Amino acid sequence: MSKVVVITSGKGGVGKTTTSANIATGIAQQGKKTVAIDFDVGLRNLDLVMGCERRVVYDFVNVIRNEAKLQQALIRDKRVENLYILPASQTRDKDALDPEGVGRVIEELKQMGFEYIICDSPAGIEKGAQMAMYFADEAIVVTNPEVSSVRDSDRVLGLLAAKTSRAELGGPAIRTHLLLTRYSPLMVKRGEMLSVGDVLELLGIPLLGVIPESKAVLQSSNKGAPAILDETTDVAQAYLDVVFRYLGQERQHRFIEEEKRSFLGRLFG
Amino acid sequence: MAFFDYFKRAPKSASLAKDRLSIIVARERAGTRSGPDYLPALQQELLAVIARYETIDLANVTVNLDKSGGCEVLELNIVLPDSPPPPPPRLSQTVSV
Numbered sequence: 001m002s003k004v005v006v007i008t009s010g011k012g013g014v015g016k017t018t019t020s021a022n023i024a025t026g027i028a029q030q031g032k033k034t035v036a037i038d039f040d041v042g043l044r045n046l047d048l049v050m051g052c053e054r055r056v057v058y059d060f061v062n063v064i065r066n067e068a069k070l071q072q073a074l075i076r077d078k079r080v081e082n083l084y085i086l087p088a089s090q091t092r093d094k095d096a097l098d099p100e101g102v103g104r105v106i107e108e109l110k111q112m113g114f115e116y117i118i119c120d121s122p123a124g125i126e127k128g129a130q131m132a133m134y135f136a137d138e139a140i141v142v143t144n145p146e147v148s149s150v151r152d153s154d155r156v157l158g159l160l161a162a163k164t165s166r167a168e169l170g171g172p173a174i175r176t177h178l179l180l181t182r183y184s185p186l187m188v189k190r191g192e193m194l195s196v197g198d199v200l201e202l203l204g205i206p207l208l209g210v211i212p213e214s215k216a217v218l219q220s221s222n223k224g225a226p227a228i229l230d231e232t233t234d235v236a237q238a239y240l241d242v243v244f245r246y247l248g249q250e251r252q253h254r255f256i257e258e259e260k261r262s263f264l265g266r267l268f269g
Numbered sequence: 270m271a272f273f274d275y276f277k278r279a280p281k282s283a284s285l286a287k288d289r290l291s292i293i294v295a296r297e298r299a300g301t302r303s304g305p306d307y308l309p310a311l312q313q314e315l316l317a318v319i320a321r322y323e324t325i326d327l328a329n330v331t332v333n334l335d336k337s338g339g340c341e342v343l344e345l346n347i348v349l350p351d352s353p354p355p356p357p358p359r360l361s362q363t364v365s366v
């Protein structure tokens with residue numbers, strides 16, 4: 001059985017690509033054959049975040065246009081077994097992805113035995129984002145605790161319910177999960193940021209996890225190694241929780257409350 | 270550790286980022302920005318040929334488009350993997366267009 005999971009948000013820059021890279025890596029580490037597809041045509045960057053940018057020869061659009069075989073475009077991750085990346089194209093042609101082509105590639109990935117097909121959506125609610133969600137079985141809606149992000153997430157929930165293959169064919173609704181990222185418990189405590197509770201109340205979908213705002217994300221993108229690979233950081237712990245929760249294990253929610261830090265902790269932390 | 274970071278010079282991950290970027294930016298410029306129309310396809314086909322040799326890691330291939338003395342040079346640099354023992358000298362090949 002394969003699961004197609006779209007990582008989507010509406011608003012740009014909220015952490016979709018970071019989340020796609022970390023979740024795909026985490027699921028593959030659990031022994032599941034996983035592929036992360038970059039749907040951000042023209043602005044590809046999943047390969048950069050995953051550190052395989054120099055190994056890109058062919059891309060998603062080449063495969064759709066029959067210029068290359070899927071096997072030629074798939075990049076096998078060097079660090080984690082069972083993990084593959086299908087990079088986006090640099091083409092400026094926004095119509096490069098069409099439902100027939102995308103559907104054919106996803107079907108072929110299923111035939112190849114991929115258990116999890118993670119679709120990293122571009123920002124917006126236009127065609128690109130709709131292509132990324134069209135064949136999804138499940139959606140992880142990445143939201144920042146911020147007014148425009150929450151509003152856009154709500155719009156995306158509307159699209160997921162109407163403009164997808166499942167919706168058009170009258171199949172079961174896409175399962176949706178909320179992932180709140182770039183969360184700062186200290187700012188929430190000071191009343192300067194929407195709380196998890198606020199966002200949950202507004203969007204009304206189940207919470208998959210909370211990812212704290214952390215400098216570890218920048219460091220990992222500098223290195224081209226998803227943060228989840230270095231278990232010592234808060235972000236890695238948060239994404240690991242998300243992966244285990246997603247795969248069906250019970251995990252307490254963390255990183256919601258501000259951690260008490262001693263004077264020495266602050267000095268050496 | 271914040272206390273010790275203060276005494277360090279540049280953080281290590283930033284210089285890694287710069288190295289990665291300079292290589293990929295050069296490759297993308299050679300493939301898309303300048304030069305004759307056939308360059309993107311030529312570069313892609315060259316890389317595809319190299320990718321068939323599984324002992325060569327594409328991460329060790331650099332591409333550069335240079336202008337020298339009125340003519341353009343597509344420079345392809347392949348670091349061949351060491352085959353122990355004994356380690357041969359590192360060879361590189363240059364393809365001129």
Ligand SMILES: Nc1ncnc2c1ncn2[C@@H]1O[C@H](COP(=O)(O)OP(=O)(O)OP(=O)(O)O)[C@@H](O)[C@H]1O
Binds near residue numbers: 009013017183
């Ligand atoms: N938890 C976090 N803490 C700190 N910075 C973060 C966090 N998550 C993401 N970022 C930063 O936010 C920026 C945007 O992240 P990312 O590229 O993952 O977003 P995106 O939603 O994919 O953007 P786009 O809509 O452009 O595709 C990046 O600079 C990333 O390093």
Ligand SMILES: [Mg+2]
Binds near residue numbers: 016017122
């Ligand atoms: Mg992105």
